[in-house]
Amino acid sequence: MPHADPAPAQTVSEIENAPDFLRKRRTLAALVAQFGYDVSKVTLSPQKKTFNFLGQSFTSEGQSFSDGRIEIYYDPRMSDARLGCCLAHELQHVRYFRVRDAYHAEETDGPLHRRFAKYAPExxxxxxxxxxxxxxxWDAWKGEAPPKLFSLELEEGDSEPINETIAEVAKALYNWGPDVRVNALWKELHDAINEEYAALRSI
Incomplete structure (x- = not known):
C-alpha cells in the first residue's frame, strides 16, 4: 500500500504567520499584562528548543533570562491554560533572578541576608x-553539599533544585489557585521572594 510523503516542515515565516501562532501570541500578551509584567520582554518564539537533562533530550516550553526577558516556545498543541502555567513558571524565575542579584549585591548582614537566613540548605x-x-x-543535584538559596546552582551542581521548586510553586498557584495544597515552607519562601521583588521594582 503506498504511503503519502510527509508534509514538508514549515518555515519560520510560515509559522509566524499561521492563524494559531498569531492567536497564541495575542493570548500570551494578554496573560503577560494580567501578570503586570512588561509585554515587550516576553516573546512567543517559532523556534523549537531542546535540552539534555538526566541523559535524556526534552523539548523546552520556555526560558527566562537574568535580564528579564522570557521566551515561550510555540507548540500548536499547547492549550491556553498550559501557556499560562508556563508563563507563571518563567516569570517566577525572573523574580528569583532579580532578588538573587540584589542579595549578592548587598553586605552579608544586609536586609535580604537577614530575611532569608532561616532557609538553610539542609x-x-x-x-x-x-x-x-x-x-x-533534586535527584540530579551533583554538588558535594545541598544547594544554597540564591547560589548559582547550575554551575555548582548541574541542576537547579531550589530555583525550579519555587517556579513550580508559582505554576501550581496559577493553575489551582491560592488554596492549592503545596508545601508550606516552599510557599512561604515563594511569597517572601515575591514581596522582595515587588519592593525592588518600586525603587
Whole structure:
C-alpha cells in the first residue's frame, strides 16, 4: 500500500504567520499584562528548543533570562491554560533572578541576608520538590553539599533544585489557585521572594 510523503516542515515565516501562532501570541500578551509584567520582554518564539537533562533530550516550553526577558516556545498543541502555567513558571524565575542579584549585591548582614537566613540548605533539601519536575532537579543535584538559596546552582551542581521548586510553586498557584495544597515552607519562601521583588521594582 503506498504511503503519502510527509508534509514538508514549515518555515519560520510560515509559522509566524499561521492563524494559531498569531492567536497564541495575542493570548500570551494578554496573560503577560494580567501578570503586570512588561509585554515587550516576553516573546512567543517559532523556534523549537531542546535540552539534555538526566541523559535524556526534552523539548523546552520556555526560558527566562537574568535580564528579564522570557521566551515561550510555540507548540500548536499547547492549550491556553498550559501557556499560562508556563508563563507563571518563567516569570517566577525572573523574580528569583532579580532578588538573587540584589542579595549578592548587598553586605552579608544586609536586609535580604537577614530575611532569608532561616532557609538553610539542609532545611530546603529535607523538603525536596513540589512536583515531579522539581524533584527531578533534586535527584540530579551533583554538588558535594545541598544547594544554597540564591547560589548559582547550575554551575555548582548541574541542576537547579531550589530555583525550579519555587517556579513550580508559582505554576501550581496559577493553575489551582491560592488554596492549592503545596508545601508550606516552599510557599512561604515563594511569597517572601515575591514581596522582595515587588519592593525592588518600586525603587
Amino acid at each position: 532545611l530546603l533539601a529535607a523538603q525536596r520538590g513540589v512536583s515531579n519536575y522539581s524533584n527531578e532537579h
